[in-house]
Amino acid sequence: MELKKFRKKSPWILHYNTGSCNGCDIEILACLAPKYDLERFGILNRGNPKQSDILLVTGPVTKRAKERLLRLYFEMPEPKVVVAVGACACTGGVFRHMYNVENGVDSIIPVDVYVPGCAARPESIIDGVVKALEILEKKKKEIELPPYCKVPEGEKLNRRKLLERCLEVINAGRRS
Amino acid sequence: MGKRITVPFGSQHVALPEPVRFVFQTENERIVDVEVDVGYVHRGIEKACSTRFKYMQVGYVVARVCGLCAISHTLGYVTAIERLMEVEVPKRALYLRVLVSELDRIHSHLLAMGHTAEVAGYENLFMQTFRYRESVMELLELITGNRVQFDYVCPGGVNRDMTTELEKEIRKKLKELEEKCLWLKDVFENDFSLNLRWKGVGVVTKEMAKEMNVVGPPARAAGLETDVRAEFNYLPFEEVGFKLITRRGGDIYDRNLVRAEEVINSIEMVKNVLDGLPEGEIKVPVKGLPEGETFVRVEAPRGELFYYIKGTKKMVLDRVRIRVPTFANIPVMKKLFIGMDYSDVPATVISFDPCLSCTAR
Amino acid sequence: MNWEALVFTLFSPVIGGFIYGLERVVRARMQGRVGPPVLQPFYDFLKLMDKRSIVIHSFHAFMGIMYLVGTWFSLYVLLSGGDLLIAIFFHVLSLAFLVVGGFSVRSPYSILGAMRELLHMVAYEPLYVLTAAGLYLVTGTFQISEILNSNEVPLFVLPLVFVSILLSLPTLLKKSPFDIAEAHQEIIGGPEIEYSGKFYEAVYTAKWIEYVYVFFLIFLFGGGNHLLGAFLVLFAFFFFNLLDNVTARVNFRQMVAFHWYVLIPLVVINLMLLALWRG
């Protein structure tokens, strides 16, 4: 039996707010509420990265949140997709280039789906999640890495070491 | 020390919609020590408001300080700039501002109530509250064109006018909403398991509220009669039937009941606004450059919101200072946790309706 | 070997999965939502098969699998018609794996959850032992197979016992108001938090088996009247779903107090009245 097609039927979500204005967060909450009811798609808000398939990120990545975001990303088992919800998560939005902000989520972790809007409508979020499900079905089970994390050829991937290495890269400015 | 269990609560936690970190040291689930970190959402908006954005744009930026009280932030800023530049706002615009700000309060309060129910493990009540909250969201979407970020108020007035069809639609939905909110208030007041769980938990006494300068519904639930709507003339609240609501208990239960009663009062006010909506302009042009300093208090759904602005005759303001309600409530929260059960923590945190995005800006 | 029981035990995850799926639909409907499809648990199951597994350490992961095996075995002990008390205590044995697994990682939520799991046990275990004693009083045997063939209907003689079992159902199945061990908003699933992928699947499936286990206990109240037993199961299913939907979570002190000071006295009163009436 092709197991891949069941990924689509039971995606569990993890939601992390990296510095948003709560607008998109409450829209995600509203999505779980009766009117939109994401559970129709088998979606559960697990709140636990180890059992989640979709990471919903809202907000521009603030300096303090970036490390947590990376940690959560590495704790999620593959295959997984990342959905950036709202203008801030996509590109930084109105907070673009503020001093404590690293702009969009894609500067820290690879993003698969961008959902626009300020705040994103529940319909848009559902659209984004549905789009993410299509991507999820095609994903491989290899460990995904942010673009700035380079691994030499043939090295055996160790999740904890990779995390430490990525943390080193994003915190490089911290030490100087 | 060895008996303690450290329980991190946040920054990512399923009960929290936004990042805040509490690190609790618990003994038998009773909290003996707590450490708070509220700086996750610090983006530097104050700095940006005084460097990058022109004073006419700042209203849209400060709305993004917080999505839940977006209208209050804009209102605070806009009131301040209007006072600074001595702009006379048309009456109709003021009434429309009251309308949107009260509808915003309803949706925010319903969110807080529902979310408190959710973190107390009462999933069904959360669902029902959110179900009825949707009708407010629809109303706001109709009036302002967005569900969360309204961008309705601008210096000199409001951006959109109200049509008669809209008014009819609003009246219809309001009637339905009022019925539901009365039902919700009934549930929050009389539900046995909520009483069992919430009464006497997380009590802020009146003395504590005064000493720690608590604001908003938590202060009113403790019996402190403080409401900026009564203490500051930024909108004509008295004309539309504003009532100051207080309770005595100061626990989670009372905080939610204060919210429930305020929701009903707000619905009343919205109705009165619609009845007495004056005709006329909705916007006057604002010209010139701001000079001098002023400060404004506004009642956001979470409590007193304070804006301080200073201009030096430039397009860009010299200083914008935002003191948000949650910022004022964090000290009391921190104090409250000591000696509390860990199982009551999520409900207590949410019952303060914290808005960290406001706090850190 | 009791082949019937063996087959039933082997298929119990399927039955339990259906019950769980149905429960999710019913709960969604009670909240005015559409809810997932009935087969949703199986989709989850198959998806979890497909995930890349991550573990904290092997011992912990292995304990998750052992929880499934232990629960399965304890279900077989119950279904094979042996001693009721032994079957009840076997459930403790299976829980032991979950608890030890939960304790074996350095995660505060897992440790809190495991501790609360033990407190759950403290709450319901005496109740179930007393219930077994009550069933013995009515049917004159501890053998489950004989209880199921007896002429008596325990429900009619033990109404208070049945009520208290019904009220403590959420404790065993970890549903609101007694879902403190996996209190999703506090400790995010408790002992199962650190499991993922295939290992979480084991824990997830073990919960379905627990459904069958619990509903079979309810079924025993029908005694020889199997139709009544089936009705009781159906009633219990709706009852605890309703209870789940109209209550908030209590804290563990309230839970233990409720079981010890309300439910156990209820059972004892019933047993004493029964003994008086019989004597």
Added chain:
Amino acid sequence: MKEMLKATIKNLFSKPVTVKYPEEPSPPPIGYRGLIVYDESLCIFCTKCEMVCPPGAIKFTYKDNGKKEFHYNPYLCIYCGECVRACPKPGCLTQVENTAEPAVAQDIPEWNLIERKAEESKRKFLAERAKRKK
């Protein structure tokens, strides 16, 4: 508990309120602040919209011939409608009710590039103009 019990049982036997969104349409209401639509034929290139846009989602790049090109990033836009209000030419910028589609990484405008380009070309253009004036 009593009230909720009633409501729960009522919900169980009544139709759910859920909008089955992807199958059934759920259009935004009239007046929803959606995408900004730009009509180049009406534009007078006053760049007022660029100046008022809070997040900087509208950028004009200068071509060598002094012409300006309009760029708009719906993934950066906060849909406040300030540009529409600021636009002196009615109909040039309008706000429609549709929202932008969720996109994958390839479909997002390279906004950093455009920003840099806009700035550079503007500086170049201004420098040239100043030279010409001299």
Added chain:
Amino acid sequence: MEKVIYSLFLLPWLLALLVFVSPFHRLRQLITFLSFPILTYLSFKVWNLKLPLFITPPEWVNLAVTLFDYGLLLYFLYQGIKFRNFLVSVLAAAQLFLLSWVLLIIPHGETPPIYVDGLTTFMYFIVATVGSLICIYATKYMEQEDLDRENRFVAALLWFLGVMNFAVSVNNVEWFFALFETTTLASYVLIRFRWDSVSISNALQALWMNQIGGIAILLALLFGIKYYSVYSFTDILKVNPAVTSMIPLGFLAIAALVKGAQMPFHRWLLGAMVAPTPVSAILHSATMVKIAPYLILRLSPVIKGTLLAKLLIVTTGFVFVSAGLLALTQDNFKKILAYSTISLLGLMMLTASMGSPTAVLASLLLILFHAVVKALLFMEAGVIEKLFKAKYIEEIRRLVEKAPITVVFISIGFMSMTIVPYGIFMAKWLTLEEASNFLSHGAYVGSIIFIATGSVILTLLYFKVIGVMTRKRGEFMRFKLEKLPFIYLSTAGLLALFTIVGSIFIAHLSADFVNAVVASISSSPAPVKASGLTLITPLSEVYGWQIIGAFILLLIVPIFAYFVHFPEVDRVYEYTCGERVETTLGTYNFFCVSQVEPLIETAAVALFIITLVLGGGLI
């Protein structure tokens, strides 16, 4: 025939003497090693004799015992005066007075003063195996503690075994009083062993509390002689309970409760932990406290079904639950064990007081398995104290990383007290079913509640500790067992092995071996049968496959789990909300329970008095 019995008393004393005088450590170890086979062989020999057996020793022994009594009490008096302990001296003086009174009125009876039956032999076996294993363990333990005084220590332990053997075989209550007080002396000497102020004050506490037991025995003796002219156990059993006053029996039961460290007299047993760990092991498992259930078992045919038995059930059941509750609040490993001993002693006496053959069987199984398991646990407590320098449960956190074997032993010990297939569980199960059987007459519902709640509280307690021990930071890099000294490993291993094998063959053990003992106590054996590994009781049966299956799950698999390694799976950190926080991970200490401790003690005192006054028929 008599010689075998005498040698059972005298051989340990001889060995003790040899150990005391032998100059070399190795020699002492060798002599101690001898005790295990010799005592076991002798007990086996007694088992094969025709029981019951009455022995009349020469007349001078009687005089010697009386003189010894006086000497002992005078010594107690001297200790009381020396350490200025008012209670000890007053109680010793009171005993001297009562003893003199007893001797004045004691008639000359024909009943032989030594009586050996199945129960006695059963106790011999426990003392011979468990007791001598502890002595062997002690030789190694003292190597690490204080080699200079090793000879005294081991000699005292061996001597204690002889005393215990003697104590369980006397028939004459006056002799029994002498031996009862001798065990008190032994415990006093052993607790005092370290000679620091805490040890001495705890030893004195043990002394005065146990003397209350002595007074109770003397009072029982007085009343017994005064009203019925009986002063032997066998004679008391012949008295028709329906017409007798329960006073002597009540006092004897009180003596048992005191010796069994039941609340409120539980502090001496807790205080005993200041001594070297083998002392606790021997006090808690084979000797001393086991006199308590022994005494109740001796009396059970008479007190069965009386008000005294019922009140004893309530008292001991209450102790079973509340000692378990108080154990939750402790964080000292040995204290936890001590409280659980108190708790389980309560259970033993509860089952013994129920008095029906099945209940007696359960009680005997409890005594047997508890002795083995507690010895094992205290040995391991000594091991973690000596080798890993840990006393408190916070300090044994993540022990599994350092010492997997020790953790497995401790887990076996803990699980055997609570979980399904082990002997102690089986005893509880038998009791529960027996109590349910009585329940149809509306009686003993209290005992079901006590047993159910008490055992679930013990489960909570043990899993709390197991949870602390098995916590791990990460993967085992490579499998490494700790290096345990051979003696530690072999003694503990033997006990653990017995626990497991005994539990697997529980059916045969109880139906063939223990049931013979039951038959000698009650008039009839318990109606249990064994077929294969299946244990069949009149109400129900527990199948062999259930026992084997549970063992596979409980033992083989967790041990196997240390070798299981999932190589292809990613390792991650624990979920802590995405943060890296400094976590201290302790465990619950349930201090809310310790708030009700005064309440519990008050209730225990009240129950004690009620037992004495109502059950003993003082009114």
Added chain:
Amino acid sequence: MRVEEVKVPLREVRRTIKEFYDPNVWHFITVNGTDLGGKVELKWFFCKYGEKETFKVVTAEAGYDDEIPTITYLIPSAWIAEWELADLFDLKVEGAKKGLFLDPDSPKAPLRRG
């Protein structure tokens, strides 16, 4: 709007506030800093309960290196505002810890001008 503004030297701030502050009457809003270039203007805002638009503002000026007195003895909840001041202006405030909002890799003292 009735505003009573008191301008005092920095070291007098605590005494001034102590003189009039009564938790039953006055509500402490916040302390605000405005950079004046080289020094910071500090304002402590108070308002009266139950009265319309009645404020009291205590103003003081502090150099970048001055130690600013804390008022948490009088108003326990003021710590968070003071910490923020210490963080965003990089000022020395009695008893305040750095790092409420800023991270090691954020710019130092972002609200100072220039």
